[in-house]
Amino acid sequence: MRQNYTMKATFDPARVAVVLVRPSHPGNIGAAARAMKTMGLADLALVQPRHFPHAEADAMAAGAKDVLERARVFDELAPALADRELAVGFSARRRDLSHVPREWRELAPEILAAPGRIALVFGNETSGLSNDELLRCQRFATFATNPGYGSLNLAAAVQLATYEVAFAARLFEPAAAGHRAPASGADLEGLHAHLAEALVACGFLDPAKPGRLDERMRRLASRPSLEREEVDLLRGMLRALSARDGDPPAQ
Amino acid sequence: MRQNYTMKATFDPARVAVVLVRPSHPGNIGAAARAMKTMGLADLALVQPRHFPHAEADAMAAGAKDVLERARVFDELAPALADRELAVGFSARRRDLSHVPREWRELAPEILAAPGRIALVFGNETSGLSNDELLRCQRFATFATNPGYGSLNLAAAVQLATYEVAFAARLFEPAAAGHRAPASGADLEGLHAHLAEALVACGFLDPAKPGRLDERMRRLASRPSLEREEVDLLRGMLRALSARDGDPPAQ
Structure with missing residues (x-):
């Protein structure tokens, strides 16, 4: 593939780094590892996982068991952040006593553009991060969610957070397109000329009264970005259609 | 809250709409409902769910059981798309026989800007969408993932896809900021004057040799966007500190 x-x-x-504080469900730990x-x-x-290691974490990690095997376990949040220059606390709620969290999609590029090691800190599934835990973070992030039901699953929040990290860091770049070359202007002109010739030859198009056929066909052909192979395919069809009437195949 | x-x-x-084709694990159906x-x-x-309804789907849906209750079940993909103007097939792989999928983050805003009802179509956990199923879609989307391990969990893919829909549709807007008013220029000037006065009074600052203290303090105060309440708090501290030396509290 x-x-x-x-x-x-x-x-x-x-x-x-991703830091999960007091996660209750081992399945979420595994799913978070996979997301990462x-x-x-x-x-x-x-930090204080209720169950770890655990078979359910392994099952949900799928091909990311290596992330679980290398996971570090801590009794408290502070030592988990000791080697980090910046900790970002994720919170679903606005809290009166802390900073208003910023939309992670907007904050991530700013943070990734600066140097320093970062921790993305997520709280317990039910209670989130405590105020004490939030106060150990220097930035506060959130995702825009449904005001009627904004309860992201823990692993889903990790998926969104790391997705934005990858995007902000431009971590993945499209591989070279390989052989699927887009059609060039010359390819398209060749197609249109070929089509006009075939349609005149078969009597569909009267060259004295072309109407708007050429315009319509150009519009149709421009809708998808045609690939060179597709132009070749269409011209092959035209050759075959033209030859059916006994004319020599058009080139 | x-x-x-x-x-x-x-x-x-x-x-x-979100269309899950031949999902194997009922937990993923529930988690996808929650994500949505x-x-x-x-x-x-x-479309042909292996197990539905199912207790595991209900458990993973959490507060989104209403989405499961209203879910429509089909024997084939075509009727599930009958009321949709556009179907977007999500695929982790580039396939030689289909269009190259586009990054959903880039495609979603284009699609949402046009009118018409849309289906986001996701295949089976193991095999994805078949070629026949992909051919029923008019657009093909993917997410940039780790070339060494790009296997998104089904519900995680639904989470990312719907997150981009919400963003492209600007579905959620920040609520009014409430009482956390940012400090105005006058608030900040009041703070700096108060600080200078207190520092002169306590002997820390010699008004004949101010040096760069004012500049430094302004720089410090401008780093976080101070809220009015925080300015009030700082000035309260200054008043208290000034009063400790026996001076009358500065106003």
Whole structure:
């Protein structure tokens, strides 16, 4: 299978750690590890996990068990942040006593543009981060969600957070397009000339009264970005259609 | 609890349906329903789900059981798309026989800007969408992921997809900031004058040799966007500090 993306070699994935504080459900730990790995991250810290290691965490991690195996476990939040220059606390709620959290999509590029190791800190599934835990963070982030039901699953929040990290760091770049070359202007002109010729030859188009057929066909052909192979295919069809009437195949 | 966001009243959530084709794990159906609801969507269609309804789906849906209850179940993909003007097939792989999928983050705003009802179509956890299923879609979308491990969990993919829909539709807008008024220029000038006065009074600052203290303090105060309440708090501290030396509290 060909890969659609390549990973940027200059980004150090260890720059961004994910810290789960007091997670209750081991399945969420595994799903968070999987989410991290899909986005190129691997540094997971767990503060007082209720159950870890656990078979359910392994099952939900799928191909990201290596992230679980290397996860560091702490008794408190402070030592999990000791090697980090910046901790970002994720919170679903606006709290009166803390800073108003900023939309992560907007904040992530600012943070990733500056140097320093970062922790993305997520609280317990039910209670989130306590005020004490939030006060250990220097930035506060959130996701815009449904005011009627904004309860993101913990692993879903990690997925969104790491997705924005990958995007902000431009971590994945489209791989070279390979053989699917887009059609050039000359390819398209060749197609239109060929089509006009075939339609005149078969009597569909009267060259004295072309009407708006050429315009319509150009509009149709411009809708999808035609690939060179597709132009070749269409011209092959035209050759075959023209030949059916006994004329020599058009070139 | 105060809400951080309001939902745009002019967006019709029924415009965007999520279609899960042959999902194997009922937990993923529930988690997808939850993901949808957090992003303001509610229209879920299931094509040949292996198990549905199912207790595990209910458990993973958490507060989004209403989405599961209203989910429509189909035997085939075509009828699930019958009321949709556009179907977007999500695929993790580039396939030689189909269009190259586009990054959903880039495609979603284009699609949401046009009128018409949309289906976001996701395949089976293991095999994805078949070629036949992909051919029923008019657009193809993907997420940039780790080339070494790009396997998004099904519900995680639904979370990312609907997150981008909410963003592209500007579905959630920050609620009014409430009482946390930012400090005005006058508030800040009052603070700096008060500080200078207190520092002169306590002997820390010699008004004949101010040096760069004022500049430094202004720089410090401008770093976070100070709120009016915080300015009040700081001035209260200055008053108290000044009064400690036996001077009358500065106003």
